[in-house]
Amino acid sequence: TRKVLSGLCYLSIFFAGFIFPLIVWLASGDAVTKQHAKKALISHLIPIIPTIFVVIAFVYEMVHFQNELPALTIISIVV
Incomplete structure (x- = not known):
């Protein structure tokens, strides 16, 4: 679950852009998942x-x- 959400945050560039990591970052209660969602969001926004x-x-x-x-x-x- 934690690993799946973190992985989906990075892979969401193909199907949800920066929306999915933003939602996970705001809605998740797990600190590790939030950290990965934030990193994925930044890596999606850079281009x-x-x-x-x-x-x-x-x-x-x-x-x-x-x-x-x-x-x-x-x-x-x-x-």
């Missing part, structure tokens, strides 16, 4: 943060530099 910046850079370049190659966006995606 989302740069994605937001890439989208903002892409929109900015498309609006302000309509006739040019979006270099900042390409660099952001590569990095």
Whole structure:
């Protein structure tokens, strides 16, 4: 049960994103399960943060530099 919930928190990236670890972290009474849920939540959120910046850079370049190659966006995606 503890191991299953902890494992599902990490594997939830395939079926529930960051919602499942968040729910387990808030609802679980077990300290070890909460710790794993928190780690899984952080590891699921790490890729989302740069994605937001890439989208903002892409929109900015498309609006302000309509006739040019979006270099900042390409660099952001590569990095």
